[in-house]
Amino acid sequence: MKRYYIETYGCSLSEYDSQVMKHALDSAGYTRVDDPGEADVLIINTCAVRLDTEYRMVDRIKQLRTHGKKLIVAGCLARARPGLVKRVAPEASMLSPQNAHRVLEAVESSGSVVLLTGSRRTDFIPPSPVKDRVATIMIEEGCLNNCSFCISKLARRELKSFQPRLIVEAVSRLVSRGVREIRFTGLDTAAYGRDLPGKPTLADLVSMVLEKVEGDYRIRIGMMTPELAMEILDDLLDAYSDERVYKFFHIPVQSGDDEVLRIMNRRYTVDEFKWIHRRVKARYPESMFATDIIVGHPGEDEQAFNNTVKLVRELEFERVHLAQYSMRPHTRAAAMKQVPDPVKKERSSLLMKVIEEIGLRKHEAYIGRRVKALVTERSFRGWSMTGRLDNYFPIVLPYREDLMGSWAIVDIVDASFFDLRGRLVEAVV
Numbered sequence: 236m237k238r239y240y241i242e243t244y245g246c247s248l249s250e251y252d253s254q255v256m257k258h259a260l261d262s263a264g265y266t267r268v269d270d271p272g273e274a275d276v277l278i279i280n281t282c283a284v285r286l287d288t289e290y291r292m293v294d295r296i297k298q299l300r301t302h303g304k305k306l307i308v309a310g311c312l313a314r315a316r317p318g319l320v321k322r323v324a325p326e327a328s329m330l331s332p333q334n335a336h337r338v339l340e341a342v343e344s345s346g347s348v349v350l351l352t353g354s355r356r357t358d359f360i361p362p363s364p365v366k367d368r369v370a371t372i373m374i375e376e377g378c379l380n381n382c383s384f385c386i387s388k389l390a391r392r393e394l395k396s397f398q399p400r401l402i403v404e405a406v407s408r409l410v411s412r413g414v415r416e417i418r419f420t421g422l423d424t425a426a427y428g429r430d431l432p433g434k435p436t437l438a439d440l441v442s443m444v445l446e447k448v449e450g451d452y453r454i455r456i457g458m459m460t461p462e463l464a465m466e467i468l469d470d471l472l473d474a475y476s477d478e479r480v481y482k483f484f485h486i487p488v489q490s491g492d493d494e495v496l497r498i499m500n501r502r503y504t505v506d507e508f509k510w511i512h513r514r515v516k517a518r519y520p521e522s523m524f525a526t527d528i529i530v531g532h533p534g535e536d537e538q539a540f541n542n543t544v545k546l547v548r549e550l551e552f553e554r555v556h557l558a559q560y561s562m563r564p565h566t567r568a569a570a571m572k573q574v575p576d577p578v579k580k581e582r583s584s585l586l587m588k589v590i591e592e593i594g595l596r597k598h599e600a601y602i603g604r605r606v607k608a609l610v611t612e613r614s615f616r617g618w619s620m621t622g623r624l625d626n627y628f629p630i631v632l633p634y635r636e637d638l639m640g641s642w643a644i645v646d647i648v649d650a651s652f653f654d655l656r657g658r659l660v661e662a663v664v
């Protein structure tokens with residue numbers, strides 16, 4: 236048995252786990268194929284974040300079963316919903332995210348194996364997934380909170396941070412391969428290091444990487460929970476002053492209403508969140524402040540929803556990831572009185588209009604400016620490419636292969652609520 240097929244769903248942590256599995260299988264002499272029909276073993280690395288995602292995963296597992304091959308269900312669904320996976324595919328092996336490195340045991344066993352316990356191995360970092368000139372490094376897994384709506388907590392419970400030394404080495408390897416953007420990802424990057432000896436913080440990690448790895452690259456720091464970001468904010472803002480850190484802050488507020496935040500079991504108030512936003516904007520006025528909002532969480536009445544809309548209008552976030560609350564099993568919010576679906580839908584479309592209006596206004600303010608952008612990504616069909624400004628605003632440019640990985644001087648000629656459109660003035664080598 237030498238050929239495997241793998242498909243991945245979910246976030247960058249899930250992509251990381253797939254990378255761990257690919258690394259283990261490739262090192263053992265297996266060949267990856269793109270067609271499940273040609274493989275000896277099929278691996279589906281799943282996500283469980285929402286109910287509709289779960290339905291999709293179940294459908295896909297059923298489809299993969301029809302190939303009659305050895306099947307491994309890995310990832311968050313296997314860890315958080317093993318009973319469901321067992322019902323859908325009784326013969327499948329199951330692998331939690333933390334056991335991704337043990338994929339060979341599942342692949343080579345004669346029967347099905349269930350590897351759902353045990354901790355994340357943090358003594359090595361496999362080669363990072365690289366797309367175009369962008370790579371992702373998982374700096375930590377796990378989160379110290381217990382939000383009422385979150386199922387990721389069930390799948391990636393324990394805080395495990397990678398040693399700064401390993402992350403420095405990984406960044407150094409990527410930069411020497413020509414990678415220009417390195418994304419530090421985790422379930423809560425602000426929790427980084429609290430489980431390590433000496434408790435290095437995220438700010439310490441970033442400073443260490445910047446000091447030890449020379450080169451013209453950019454770091455993009457992933458999601459931080461407000462209460463932990465607050466604790467390290469001064470040092471973090473200092474670390475951001477290096478030009479190699481994108482002025483991009485992803486700090487989810489989830490609701491603009493204190494009572495809903497309390498029900499969600501979030502550990503900050505709206506005023507505290509505003510304080511963070513004020514501090515960030517005072518230091519980096521043009522930064523991109525991205526946030527996540529859930530509408531229709533149990534306990535959200537009309538007034539609470541209006542408070543969220545008010546907060547969005549007041550803080551004018553550059554980016555908002557908006558989601559309708561989705562009930563997940565084994566979470567506290569699942570046992571609460573639910574907001575009806577039509578109400579969730581209506582609130583979601585109302586808030587989306589506000590978000591788009593603000594996004595468009597923010598982006599349109601850039602039209603007419605001449606900027607410098609780092610070009611790091613191709614578009615889906617290869618018709619255009621995307622560069623990033625210092626604040627991580629995306630700017631779409633007509634495709635030109637030689638621009639990939641370069642700096643470009645660009646005139647901003649148009650904008651949407653989501654991105655900027657540019658005309659190339661010159662490439663900077």
Ligand code: SF4
Nearest residue numbers: 245246282283284311
């Ligand atoms: S951590 Fe969350 S988003 Fe990422 S794969 Fe798991 S359930 Fe999906």
